Amino acid sequence: MTETNETIDLMMNHTSVRNFTEEAIEPKDLEKILKAAQMASTWKNFQSYSVIVVESQAQKDAIYEFQPQKSIKNCAAYLVFVGDLNRAQKAVELDQGNFQPQGIESLLITSVDAATAGQNALLAAESLGYNGVMVGLIRDQSSEISKVLNLPDYTYPIFGIALGKAARLNKVKPRLPLEATAFKEKYVEQTSETIEKYDQVQEEYAGNRRLNKWSERIVDQWGQPEISASTENLKAKKLLFN
Numbered sequence: 001m002t003e004t005n006e007t008i009d010l011m012m013n014h015t016s017v018r019n020f021t022e023e024a025i026e027p028k029d030l031e032k033i034l035k036a037a038q039m040a041s042t043w044k045n046f047q048s049y050s051v052i053v054v055e056s057q058a059q060k061d062a063i064y065e066f067q068p069q070k071s072i073k074n075c076a077a078y079l080v081f082v083g084d085l086n087r088a089q090k091a092v093e094l095d096q097g098n099f100q101p102q103g104i105e106s107l108l109i110t111s112v113d114a115a116t117a118g119q120n121a122l123l124a125a126e127s128l129g130y131n132g133v134m135v136g137l138i139r140d141q142s143s144e145i146s147k148v149l150n151l152p153d154y155t156y157p158i159f160g161i162a163l164g165k166a167a168r169l170n171k172v173k174p175r176l177p178l179e180a181t182a183f184k185e186k187y188v189e190q191t192s193e194t195i196e197k198y199d200q201v202q203e204e205y206a207g208n209r210r211l212n213k214w215s216e217r218i219v220d221q222w223g224q225p226e227i228s229a230s231t232e233n234l235k236a237k238k239l240l241f242n
């Protein structure tokens, strides 16, 4: 039997939860979750992201209005992870530099920072008996969500995490076989057989639930040009050139 430990067990049992009870998150637990998020690795220690903790029903409803996912409305706390170069602008100003944040690399730095912090937050929450789901589709309404959250220049919403006590737990979702995603020394390109086999695995996992085929969901995402809302908002927030 493989040796394991509490941390790895927690990770192996992760499953997204979208339905919550009415139980709140204890303030001391929320603080632990946010502090654990802060301790994630971050590019050059720049910490180029912020978290907005939304707990009021009014503010949750305001976000839900633009991104109607039940988890947002029903969670105990909705944490919005924001890519943030606003503080960087202040630092550059302090040192009389010429602030030039526009470009893809800045977006990668800020979004990877937010993702490492977000994953820490979700794992910390799970370790404390809560569950949640990341919600990236808020980017489809980037500028509306930015207005609701009062986001200034050089910031943009990346994803939210709806957190609370699970009303229902799904079975752990099987991933692609390890050999299709982790390679020794050099990249190994996969064939359509890998995709077909995983479609089958996902179908078995779904059981009676009617879900589109995994590969068809990929077509929905990448079989058409990307939605421009996120790009337009990044231009408005001065993180991309017009």
Ligand SMILES: Cc1cc2nc3c(=O)[nH]c(=O)nc-3n(C[C@H](O)[C@H](O)[C@H](O)COP(=O)(O)O)c2cc1C
Pocket (backbone or CB within 6 Å): 014, 015, 016, 017, 018, 069, 133, 134, 135, 136, 137, 138, 159, 172, 173
């Ligand atoms: C960046 C990111 C954004 C996501 N956005 C959504 C979303 O908008 N709505 C949703 O229901 N799930 C969302 N998810 C959750 C994924 O669908 C889920 O993690 C994936 O299907 C694997 O299932 P599991 O987390 O239960 O193992 C998101 C996950 C990530 C990492």
